[in-house]
Amino acid sequence: MLLRLDFNSDVPIYQQIRNQVVTAIASGELKPGEKLPTVRALAEEAGINMMTASKAYQLLKAEGCVTTGRRDGAVVRIPERGVSPPTMDGLRLRICELRLAGMGKEEILELCGKIFDEEVSGR
Amino acid sequence: MLLRLDFNSDVPIYQQIRNQVVTAIASGELKPGEKLPTVRALAEEAGINMMTASKAYQLLKAEGCVTTGRRDGAVVRIPERGVSPPTMDGLRLRICELRLAGMGKEEILELCGKIFDEEVSGR
Amino acid sequence: MLLRLDFNSDVPIYQQIRNQVVTAIASGELKPGEKLPTVRALAEEAGINMMTASKAYQLLKAEGCVTTGRRDGAVVRIPERGVSPPTMDGLRLRICELRLAGMGKEEILELCGKIFDEEVSGR
Amino acid sequence: MLLRLDFNSDVPIYQQIRNQVVTAIASGELKPGEKLPTVRALAEEAGINMMTASKAYQLLKAEGCVTTGRRDGAVVRIPERGVSPPTMDGLRLRICELRLAGMGKEEILELCGKIFDEEVSGR
Protein backbone atom coordinates (compact mmCIF):
# COMPACT_ATOMS: atom_id res chain seq x y z
CA MET A 1 0.00 0.00 0.00
CA LEU A 2 1.34 3.36 -1.04
CA LEU A 3 0.76 6.44 1.06
CA ARG A 4 0.42 9.85 -0.54
CA LEU A 5 1.02 12.52 2.05
CA ASP A 6 0.56 16.23 1.53
CA PHE A 7 2.78 17.98 4.04
CA ASN A 8 1.29 21.35 3.14
CA SER A 9 -2.27 20.27 3.80
CA ASP A 10 -4.27 21.55 6.74
CA VAL A 11 -5.24 17.98 7.41
CA PRO A 12 -2.80 16.54 9.96
CA ILE A 13 -0.48 13.91 8.60
CA TYR A 14 -1.69 11.30 11.02
CA GLN A 15 -5.24 12.00 9.85
CA GLN A 16 -4.21 11.65 6.23
CA ILE A 17 -2.70 8.27 7.03
CA ARG A 18 -5.83 7.24 8.89
CA ASN A 19 -8.02 8.30 5.98
CA GLN A 20 -5.98 6.41 3.45
CA VAL A 21 -5.92 3.26 5.53
CA VAL A 22 -9.69 3.48 5.98
CA THR A 23 -10.10 3.92 2.24
CA ALA A 24 -7.75 1.04 1.54
CA ILE A 25 -9.68 -1.26 3.85
CA ALA A 26 -12.98 -0.25 2.30
CA SER A 27 -11.62 -0.87 -1.18
CA GLY A 28 -10.27 -4.25 -0.27
CA GLU A 29 -6.70 -3.20 -0.93
CA LEU A 30 -6.05 -3.98 2.71
CA LYS A 31 -7.63 -7.16 3.97
CA PRO A 32 -8.39 -8.26 7.52
CA GLY A 33 -5.42 -9.97 9.07
CA GLU A 34 -2.99 -8.21 6.80
CA LYS A 35 -0.04 -6.64 8.54
CA LEU A 36 0.73 -2.97 8.33
CA PRO A 37 4.30 -1.69 8.51
CA THR A 38 5.71 -1.06 11.96
CA VAL A 39 5.63 2.51 13.17
CA ARG A 40 9.35 2.69 12.60
CA ALA A 41 9.13 1.37 9.06
CA LEU A 42 6.19 3.59 8.25
CA ALA A 43 7.96 6.61 9.67
CA GLU A 44 11.04 5.94 7.60
CA GLU A 45 9.14 5.16 4.40
CA ALA A 46 6.97 8.22 4.66
CA GLY A 47 9.69 10.47 5.95
CA ILE A 48 7.77 11.34 9.08
CA ASN A 49 8.34 11.05 12.79
CA MET A 50 7.66 7.87 14.69
CA MET A 51 5.19 9.61 16.93
CA THR A 52 3.19 10.84 13.99
CA ALA A 53 3.00 7.32 12.61
CA SER A 54 2.14 6.05 16.07
CA LYS A 55 -0.66 8.56 16.41
CA ALA A 56 -2.18 7.42 13.13
CA TYR A 57 -2.17 3.84 14.36
CA GLN A 58 -3.69 4.86 17.67
CA LEU A 59 -6.50 6.60 15.81
CA LEU A 60 -7.13 3.51 13.72
CA LYS A 61 -6.96 1.35 16.82
CA ALA A 62 -9.50 3.54 18.61
CA GLU A 63 -11.81 3.13 15.63
CA GLY A 64 -11.30 -0.60 15.63
CA CYS A 65 -9.69 -0.67 12.19
CA VAL A 66 -6.44 -2.19 13.39
CA THR A 67 -5.19 -4.04 16.41
CA THR A 68 -1.77 -3.08 17.68
CA GLY A 69 -0.48 -5.84 19.84
CA ARG A 70 2.91 -6.23 21.39
CA ARG A 71 3.44 -9.18 19.16
CA ASP A 72 2.60 -8.53 15.55
CA GLY A 73 2.74 -4.80 15.03
CA ALA A 74 -0.45 -3.42 13.51
CA VAL A 75 -2.94 -5.82 11.96
CA VAL A 76 -5.95 -4.83 9.87
CA ARG A 77 -9.41 -5.48 11.27
CA ILE A 78 -12.95 -4.83 10.17
CA PRO A 79 -14.46 -2.59 12.83
CA GLU A 80 -17.73 -3.56 14.43
CA ARG A 81 -18.91 -0.08 15.14
CA GLY A 82 -21.78 1.51 13.33
CA VAL A 83 -21.83 4.81 11.54
CA SER A 84 -20.34 7.63 13.60
CA PRO A 85 -21.89 11.10 13.84
CA PRO A 86 -18.87 12.77 12.20
CA THR A 87 -19.31 10.51 9.22
CA MET A 88 -22.96 11.49 8.91
CA ASP A 89 -22.23 15.19 9.33
CA GLY A 90 -19.47 15.03 6.77
CA LEU A 91 -21.66 13.21 4.29
CA ARG A 92 -24.46 15.69 4.76
CA LEU A 93 -22.08 18.59 4.17
CA ARG A 94 -20.66 17.06 1.01
CA ILE A 95 -24.09 16.46 -0.42
CA CYS A 96 -24.99 20.10 0.23
CA GLU A 97 -21.83 21.15 -1.52
CA LEU A 98 -22.69 19.01 -4.50
CA ARG A 99 -26.14 20.53 -4.59
CA LEU A 100 -24.58 23.97 -4.55
CA ALA A 101 -22.30 22.95 -7.37
CA GLY A 102 -25.44 22.53 -9.42
CA MET A 103 -25.98 18.81 -9.24
CA GLY A 104 -29.43 17.30 -8.93
CA LYS A 105 -30.49 14.33 -6.87
CA GLU A 106 -30.06 11.81 -9.65
CA GLU A 107 -26.63 13.10 -10.54
CA ILE A 108 -25.52 12.95 -6.94
CA LEU A 109 -26.74 9.42 -6.45
CA GLU A 110 -25.08 8.39 -9.67
CA LEU A 111 -21.84 9.95 -8.48
CA CYS A 112 -22.05 8.19 -5.13
CA GLY A 113 -22.72 4.91 -6.84
CA LYS A 114 -19.76 5.44 -9.12
CA ILE A 115 -17.48 6.24 -6.21
CA PHE A 116 -18.71 3.15 -4.39
CA ASP A 117 -18.03 0.95 -7.39
CA GLU A 118 -14.58 2.41 -7.89
CA GLU A 119 -13.52 2.20 -4.29
CA VAL A 120 -14.97 -1.14 -3.48
CA SER A 121 -14.26 -2.79 -6.81
CA GLY A 122 -11.46 -4.89 -5.44
CA ARG A 123 -13.53 -6.44 -2.75
CA MET B 1 -30.90 32.22 9.76
CA LEU B 2 -29.83 30.81 13.07
CA LEU B 3 -26.27 29.71 13.65
CA ARG B 4 -25.58 26.79 15.93
CA LEU B 5 -21.99 26.98 17.02
CA ASP B 6 -20.29 24.31 19.05
CA PHE B 7 -17.37 25.94 20.79
CA ASN B 8 -16.14 22.59 22.01
CA SER B 9 -15.95 21.08 18.58
CA ASP B 10 -12.67 20.37 16.88
CA VAL B 11 -14.07 22.07 13.80
CA PRO B 12 -12.96 25.72 13.77
CA ILE B 13 -15.71 28.24 14.40
CA TYR B 14 -15.24 29.96 11.05
CA GLN B 15 -15.52 26.59 9.34
CA GLN B 16 -18.72 25.80 11.22
CA ILE B 17 -20.16 29.09 10.03
CA ARG B 18 -19.10 28.43 6.46
CA ASN B 19 -20.58 24.93 6.58
CA GLN B 20 -23.90 26.13 7.93
CA VAL B 21 -24.18 28.89 5.35
CA VAL B 22 -23.42 26.40 2.59
CA THR B 23 -26.04 24.05 3.98
CA ALA B 24 -28.54 26.87 4.29
CA ILE B 25 -28.02 27.90 0.68
CA ALA B 26 -28.34 24.33 -0.51
CA SER B 27 -31.56 23.90 1.43
CA GLY B 28 -33.02 27.12 0.12
CA GLU B 29 -33.15 28.68 3.56
CA LEU B 30 -30.82 31.34 2.23
CA LYS B 31 -31.72 32.61 -1.23
CA PRO B 32 -29.57 34.40 -3.81
CA GLY B 33 -29.63 38.14 -3.23
CA GLU B 34 -30.38 37.77 0.43
CA LYS B 35 -28.19 39.83 2.72
CA LEU B 36 -26.09 38.32 5.49
CA PRO B 37 -25.32 40.28 8.68
CA THR B 38 -22.21 42.41 8.72
CA VAL B 39 -19.07 40.96 10.18
CA ARG B 40 -19.55 43.15 13.22
CA ALA B 41 -23.18 42.16 13.70
CA LEU B 42 -22.43 38.49 13.20
CA ALA B 43 -19.60 38.63 15.70
CA GLU B 44 -21.80 40.29 18.30
CA GLU B 45 -24.77 38.00 17.74
CA ALA B 46 -22.74 34.84 17.91
CA GLY B 47 -20.41 36.03 20.65
CA ILE B 48 -17.32 35.44 18.58
CA ASN B 49 -14.31 37.41 17.50
CA MET B 50 -14.70 39.69 14.47
CA MET B 51 -11.71 38.06 12.86
CA THR B 52 -13.48 34.73 13.08
CA ALA B 53 -16.59 36.06 11.40
CA SER B 54 -14.49 37.78 8.77
CA LYS B 55 -12.62 34.60 8.04
CA ALA B 56 -15.85 32.73 7.49
CA TYR B 57 -17.02 35.32 4.99
CA GLN B 58 -13.69 35.23 3.22
CA LEU B 59 -14.03 31.50 2.84
CA LEU B 60 -17.52 31.84 1.44
CA LYS B 61 -16.42 34.60 -0.90
CA ALA B 62 -13.54 32.51 -2.20
CA GLU B 63 -16.01 29.76 -2.93
CA GLY B 64 -18.33 32.13 -4.73
CA CYS B 65 -21.14 31.68 -2.23
CA VAL B 66 -21.34 35.34 -1.31
CA THR B 67 -20.29 38.65 -2.76
CA THR B 68 -18.97 41.25 -0.36
CA GLY B 69 -19.66 44.88 -1.11
CA ARG B 70 -17.73 47.94 -0.12
CA ARG B 71 -18.37 47.72 3.59
CA ASP B 72 -19.17 44.64 5.55
CA GLY B 73 -22.29 43.53 3.79
CA ALA B 74 -22.34 40.07 2.26
CA VAL B 75 -24.90 38.95 -0.29
CA VAL B 76 -25.76 35.36 -1.02
CA ARG B 77 -25.20 34.03 -4.50
CA ILE B 78 -25.12 30.66 -6.18
CA PRO B 79 -21.55 29.76 -7.05
CA GLU B 80 -20.76 28.92 -10.65
CA ARG B 81 -17.83 26.71 -9.95
CA GLY B 82 -18.10 23.00 -10.33
CA VAL B 83 -17.40 20.38 -7.73
CA SER B 84 -14.17 21.07 -5.88
CA PRO B 85 -11.56 18.40 -5.19
CA PRO B 86 -11.99 18.66 -1.39
CA THR B 87 -15.68 17.98 -1.82
CA MET B 88 -14.96 14.91 -3.91
CA ASP B 89 -12.28 13.67 -1.53
CA GLY B 90 -14.53 14.20 1.46
CA LEU B 91 -17.41 12.41 -0.21
CA ARG B 92 -15.19 9.51 -1.17
CA LEU B 93 -13.91 9.24 2.39
CA ARG B 94 -17.40 9.26 3.87
CA ILE B 95 -18.58 6.58 1.51
CA CYS B 96 -15.60 4.44 2.47
CA GLU B 97 -16.44 4.94 6.12
CA LEU B 98 -20.03 3.91 5.50
CA ARG B 99 -18.79 0.85 3.66
CA LEU B 100 -16.57 0.01 6.61
CA ALA B 101 -19.51 0.47 8.94
CA GLY B 102 -21.09 -2.43 7.13
CA MET B 103 -23.44 -0.66 4.72
CA GLY B 104 -23.95 -1.93 1.20
CA LYS B 105 -24.31 0.08 -1.99
CA GLU B 106 -28.09 0.21 -1.91
CA GLU B 107 -28.16 1.31 1.72
CA ILE B 108 -25.65 4.05 1.08
CA LEU B 109 -27.50 5.38 -1.94
CA GLU B 110 -30.73 5.31 0.00
CA LEU B 111 -29.08 7.23 2.82
CA CYS B 112 -27.70 9.82 0.41
CA GLY B 113 -31.09 10.23 -1.19
CA LYS B 114 -32.69 10.67 2.21
CA ILE B 115 -30.18 13.30 3.21
CA PHE B 116 -30.70 15.10 -0.07
CA ASP B 117 -34.45 15.14 0.40
CA GLU B 118 -34.15 16.41 3.96
CA GLU B 119 -31.62 19.10 3.30
CA VAL B 120 -32.88 20.35 0.01
CA SER B 121 -36.57 20.02 0.67
CA GLY B 122 -37.16 23.75 0.82
CA ARG B 123 -35.90 24.45 -2.62
CA MET C 1 -5.55 21.53 42.89
CA LEU C 2 -2.27 19.87 43.65
CA LEU C 3 -0.91 17.07 41.54
CA ARG C 4 1.21 14.32 43.02
CA LEU C 5 3.16 12.59 40.30
CA ASP C 6 5.27 9.50 40.73
CA PHE C 7 7.84 9.51 37.97
CA ASN C 8 8.98 6.03 38.88
CA SER C 9 5.55 4.51 38.61
CA ASP C 10 4.59 2.12 35.84
CA VAL C 11 1.46 4.18 35.40
CA PRO C 12 2.13 6.74 32.67
CA ILE C 13 2.28 10.31 33.88
CA TYR C 14 -0.59 11.41 31.68
CA GLN C 15 -2.66 8.62 33.18
CA GLN C 16 -1.76 9.69 36.70
CA ILE C 17 -2.90 13.20 35.87
CA ARG C 18 -6.12 11.88 34.37
CA ASN C 19 -6.78 9.75 37.44
CA GLN C 20 -6.23 12.61 39.84
CA VAL C 21 -8.44 14.95 37.86
CA VAL C 22 -11.18 12.33 37.78
CA THR C 23 -10.83 11.86 41.51
CA ALA C 24 -10.88 15.60 42.08
CA ILE C 25 -14.05 16.00 40.05
CA ALA C 26 -15.72 13.14 41.88
CA SER C 27 -14.76 14.64 45.22
CA GLY C 28 -16.03 18.05 44.30
CA GLU C 29 -12.60 19.61 44.57
CA LEU C 30 -12.96 20.47 40.92
CA LYS C 31 -16.34 21.81 39.94
CA PRO C 32 -17.98 22.02 36.52
CA GLY C 33 -17.03 25.21 34.76
CA GLU C 34 -13.83 25.54 36.70
CA LYS C 35 -10.76 26.21 34.63
CA LEU C 36 -7.76 23.92 34.63
CA PRO C 37 -4.25 25.27 34.06
CA THR C 38 -3.12 25.55 30.47
CA VAL C 39 -0.98 22.76 29.12
CA ARG C 40 2.01 25.06 29.33
CA ALA C 41 1.32 26.06 32.91
CA LEU C 42 0.63 22.49 33.94
CA ALA C 43 3.79 21.30 32.23
CA GLU C 44 5.87 23.88 34.02
CA GLU C 45 4.25 23.36 37.40
CA ALA C 46 4.58 19.62 37.27
CA GLY C 47 7.98 19.62 35.64
CA ILE C 48 6.79 17.61 32.68
CA ASN C 49 6.67 18.05 28.95
CA MET C 50 3.90 19.96 27.23
CA MET C 51 2.94 16.94 25.19
CA THR C 52 2.52 14.83 28.27
CA ALA C 53 0.23 17.42 29.78
CA SER C 54 -1.58 17.70 26.48
CA LYS C 55 -2.08 13.96 26.33
CA ALA C 56 -3.64 13.96 29.77
CA TYR C 57 -6.10 16.63 28.69
CA GLN C 58 -6.90 14.74 25.52
CA LEU C 59 -7.70 11.66 27.59
CA LEU C 60 -9.99 13.68 29.83
CA LYS C 61 -11.57 15.31 26.82
CA ALA C 62 -12.22 11.94 25.21
CA GLU C 63 -13.94 10.87 28.41
CA GLY C 64 -16.00 14.02 28.50
CA CYS C 65 -14.49 15.26 31.76
CA VAL C 66 -13.15 18.49 30.30
CA THR C 67 -13.71 20.59 27.24
CA THR C 68 -10.62 22.01 25.61
CA GLY C 69 -11.62 24.88 23.45
CA ARG C 70 -9.48 27.32 21.60
CA ARG C 71 -10.79 30.00 23.85
CA ASP C 72 -10.62 29.08 27.49
CA GLY C 73 -8.07 26.38 27.87
CA ALA C 74 -9.43 23.31 29.62
CA VAL C 75 -12.73 23.55 31.50
CA VAL C 76 -14.14 20.93 33.83
CA ARG C 77 -17.31 19.12 32.81
CA ILE C 78 -19.46 16.37 34.21
CA PRO C 79 -19.40 13.58 31.65
CA GLU C 80 -22.65 12.14 30.40
CA ARG C 81 -21.34 8.70 29.71
CA GLY C 82 -22.29 5.69 31.74
CA VAL C 83 -20.00 3.23 33.42
CA SER C 84 -17.27 1.97 31.13
CA PRO C 85 -16.20 -1.68 30.93
CA PRO C 86 -12.67 -0.93 32.20
CA THR C 87 -14.19 0.61 35.30
CA MET C 88 -16.28 -2.48 35.93
CA ASP C 89 -13.36 -4.84 35.29
CA GLY C 90 -11.13 -2.82 37.58
CA LEU C 91 -13.73 -2.78 40.32
CA ARG C 92 -14.27 -6.49 40.03
CA LEU C 93 -10.55 -7.13 40.28
CA ARG C 94 -10.14 -4.93 43.33
CA ILE C 95 -12.98 -6.66 45.12
CA CYS C 96 -11.37 -10.02 44.41
CA GLU C 97 -8.11 -8.71 45.80
CA LEU C 98 -9.86 -7.53 48.93
CA ARG C 99 -11.45 -10.93 49.30
CA LEU C 100 -8.06 -12.52 48.95
CA ALA C 101 -6.73 -10.17 51.60
CA GLY C 102 -9.15 -11.82 53.94
CA MET C 103 -11.99 -9.33 53.96
CA GLY C 104 -15.60 -10.45 54.05
CA LYS C 105 -18.54 -8.94 52.24
CA GLU C 106 -19.58 -6.66 55.07
CA GLU C 107 -16.06 -5.37 55.57
CA ILE C 108 -15.67 -4.66 51.86
CA LEU C 109 -18.96 -2.80 51.64
CA GLU C 110 -18.05 -0.81 54.69
CA LEU C 111 -14.71 0.07 53.14
CA CYS C 112 -16.36 1.14 49.90
CA GLY C 113 -18.81 3.28 51.77
CA LYS C 114 -16.01 4.87 53.73
CA ILE C 115 -14.06 5.64 50.57
CA PHE C 116 -17.18 7.11 49.00
CA ASP C 117 -17.80 9.33 52.00
CA GLU C 118 -14.21 10.51 52.10
CA GLU C 119 -13.90 11.21 48.44
CA VAL C 120 -17.24 12.77 47.90
CA SER C 121 -17.48 14.64 51.14
CA GLY C 122 -16.90 18.00 49.56
CA ARG C 123 -19.70 17.68 47.13
CA MET D 1 -8.93 -23.38 35.05
CA LEU D 2 -9.34 -21.74 31.69
CA LEU D 3 -7.43 -18.60 30.82
CA ARG D 4 -9.03 -16.03 28.60
CA LEU D 5 -6.29 -13.87 27.17
CA ASP D 6 -6.95 -10.80 25.08
CA PHE D 7 -3.85 -10.21 23.00
CA ASN D 8 -5.23 -6.92 21.79
CA SER D 9 -5.71 -5.52 25.24
CA ASP D 10 -3.52 -2.81 26.65
CA VAL D 11 -3.17 -4.89 29.78
CA PRO D 12 0.03 -6.94 29.58
CA ILE D 13 -0.48 -10.66 29.11
CA TYR D 14 1.32 -11.54 32.32
CA GLN D 15 -0.92 -9.11 34.19
CA GLN D 16 -4.02 -10.67 32.66
CA ILE D 17 -2.85 -14.06 33.85
CA ARG D 18 -2.14 -12.74 37.33
CA ASN D 19 -5.54 -11.06 37.47
CA GLN D 20 -7.39 -14.17 36.42
CA VAL D 21 -5.55 -16.35 38.90
CA VAL D 22 -6.33 -13.88 41.66
CA THR D 23 -9.96 -13.83 40.63
CA ALA D 24 -10.06 -17.61 40.45
CA ILE D 25 -8.63 -17.94 43.94
CA ALA D 26 -11.08 -15.39 45.30
CA SER D 27 -13.99 -17.21 43.68
CA GLY D 28 -12.86 -20.56 45.00
CA GLU D 29 -12.29 -21.95 41.54
CA LEU D 30 -8.69 -22.41 42.55
CA LYS D 31 -8.18 -23.82 46.03
CA PRO D 32 -5.15 -23.71 48.30
CA GLY D 33 -2.83 -26.61 47.59
CA GLU D 34 -4.00 -26.94 44.03
CA LYS D 35 -1.23 -27.19 41.45
CA LEU D 36 -0.91 -24.77 38.56
CA PRO D 37 0.63 -25.86 35.25
CA THR D 38 4.37 -25.47 34.83
CA VAL D 39 5.66 -22.38 33.12
CA ARG D 40 6.41 -24.44 30.07
CA ALA D 41 2.98 -26.07 29.98
CA LEU D 42 1.21 -22.78 30.54
CA ALA D 43 3.20 -21.14 27.78
CA GLU D 44 2.34 -23.90 25.35
CA GLU D 45 -1.32 -24.06 26.28
CA ALA D 46 -1.85 -20.36 26.04
CA GLY D 47 0.40 -19.85 23.07
CA ILE D 48 2.55 -17.33 24.83
CA ASN D 49 6.21 -16.83 25.54
CA MET D 50 7.69 -18.71 28.48
CA MET D 51 9.06 -15.47 29.86
CA THR D 52 5.54 -14.10 29.94
CA ALA D 53 4.24 -17.08 31.86
CA SER D 54 7.20 -16.93 34.21
CA LYS D 55 6.61 -13.26 34.89
CA ALA D 56 3.00 -13.93 35.80
CA TYR D 57 4.06 -16.56 38.31
CA GLN D 58 6.70 -14.26 39.75
CA LEU D 59 4.04 -11.65 40.32
CA LEU D 60 1.77 -14.13 42.03
CA LYS D 61 4.63 -15.43 44.12
CA ALA D 62 5.57 -11.92 45.22
CA GLU D 63 1.99 -11.41 46.30
CA GLY D 64 1.96 -14.65 48.21
CA CYS D 65 -0.71 -16.24 46.04
CA VAL D 66 1.43 -19.16 44.98
CA THR D 67 4.52 -20.95 46.20
CA THR D 68 6.94 -22.17 43.58
CA GLY D 69 8.85 -25.35 44.22
CA ARG D 70 12.22 -26.43 42.94
CA ARG D 71 11.25 -26.77 39.31
CA ASP D 72 8.43 -25.01 37.57
CA GLY D 73 5.53 -26.16 39.66
CA ALA D 74 3.38 -23.55 41.35
CA VAL D 75 0.99 -24.28 44.17
CA VAL D 76 -1.92 -22.07 45.13
CA ARG D 77 -2.02 -20.59 48.57
CA ILE D 78 -3.96 -17.90 50.38
CA PRO D 79 -1.79 -14.86 50.93
CA GLU D 80 -1.35 -13.59 54.45
CA ARG D 81 -0.64 -10.04 53.54
CA GLY D 82 -3.20 -7.36 54.12
CA VAL D 83 -4.64 -5.00 51.60
CA SER D 84 -1.96 -3.50 49.40
CA PRO D 85 -1.80 0.20 48.55
CA PRO D 86 -2.32 -0.42 44.81
CA THR D 87 -5.52 -2.27 45.63
CA MET D 88 -6.74 0.62 47.74
CA ASP D 89 -5.77 3.20 45.14
CA GLY D 90 -7.42 1.22 42.40
CA LEU D 91 -10.59 0.77 44.40
CA ARG D 92 -10.70 4.45 45.23
CA LEU D 93 -10.28 5.36 41.57
CA ARG D 94 -13.04 3.03 40.44
CA ILE D 95 -15.44 4.37 43.02
CA CYS D 96 -14.68 7.89 41.85
CA GLU D 97 -15.35 6.82 38.27
CA LEU D 98 -18.65 5.31 39.29
CA ARG D 99 -19.53 8.50 41.10
CA LEU D 100 -18.69 10.48 37.97
CA ALA D 101 -20.85 8.13 35.95
CA GLY D 102 -23.73 9.36 38.02
CA MET D 103 -24.10 6.61 40.57
CA GLY D 104 -24.97 7.36 44.17
CA LYS D 105 -23.64 5.70 47.29
CA GLU D 106 -26.41 3.16 47.57
CA GLU D 107 -26.12 2.14 43.95
CA ILE D 108 -22.37 1.72 44.24
CA LEU D 109 -22.61 -0.39 47.38
CA GLU D 110 -25.28 -2.50 45.77
CA LEU D 111 -23.07 -2.99 42.73
CA CYS D 112 -20.11 -3.97 44.89
CA GLY D 113 -22.24 -6.43 46.80
CA LYS D 114 -23.50 -7.94 43.58
CA ILE D 115 -19.98 -8.33 42.23
CA PHE D 116 -18.90 -9.93 45.48
CA ASP D 117 -21.73 -12.42 45.38
CA GLU D 118 -21.03 -13.31 41.77
CA GLU D 119 -17.31 -13.68 42.08
CA VAL D 120 -17.14 -15.32 45.42
CA SER D 121 -20.20 -17.47 45.14
CA GLY D 122 -18.26 -20.70 44.86
CA ARG D 123 -16.51 -20.28 48.12
Add this chain to the structure above:
DNA sequence: GTGGTCTAGACCACA
Protein backbone atom coordinates in the same frame (compact mmCIF):
# COMPACT_ATOMS: atom_id res chain seq x y z
C1' DG E 1 -1.69 33.28 24.13
C1' DT E 2 -4.19 28.88 23.47
C1' DG E 3 -4.07 24.02 22.14
C1' DG E 4 -2.66 21.11 18.10
C1' DT E 5 0.96 19.29 15.43
C1' DC E 6 5.44 17.78 14.35
C1' DT E 7 10.42 16.70 14.85
C1' DA E 8 14.52 14.06 16.40
C1' DG E 9 15.97 11.86 19.42
C1' DA E 10 15.85 8.59 24.00
C1' DC E 11 14.35 4.98 27.38
C1' DC E 12 11.48 1.21 28.73
C1' DA E 13 8.03 -2.54 29.16
C1' DC E 14 6.51 -6.31 26.63
C1' DA E 15 7.02 -10.56 24.16
Add this chain to the structure above:
DNA sequence: GTGGTCTAGACCACG
Protein backbone atom coordinates in the same frame (compact mmCIF):
# COMPACT_ATOMS: atom_id res chain seq x y z
C1' DG F 1 12.37 -5.80 17.85
C1' DT F 2 7.71 -4.07 18.88
C1' DG F 3 4.81 -0.24 20.40
C1' DG F 4 4.38 3.05 24.36
C1' DT F 5 6.18 6.91 26.75
C1' DC F 6 8.69 10.99 27.39
C1' DT F 7 11.68 15.03 26.45
C1' DA F 8 12.90 19.67 24.60
C1' DG F 9 12.23 22.21 21.54
C1' DA F 10 9.57 24.38 17.13
C1' DC F 11 5.77 26.01 14.02
C1' DC F 12 1.02 26.95 13.12
C1' DA F 13 -4.05 27.55 13.20
C1' DC F 14 -7.36 29.52 16.00
C1' DG F 15 -9.42 33.24 18.41
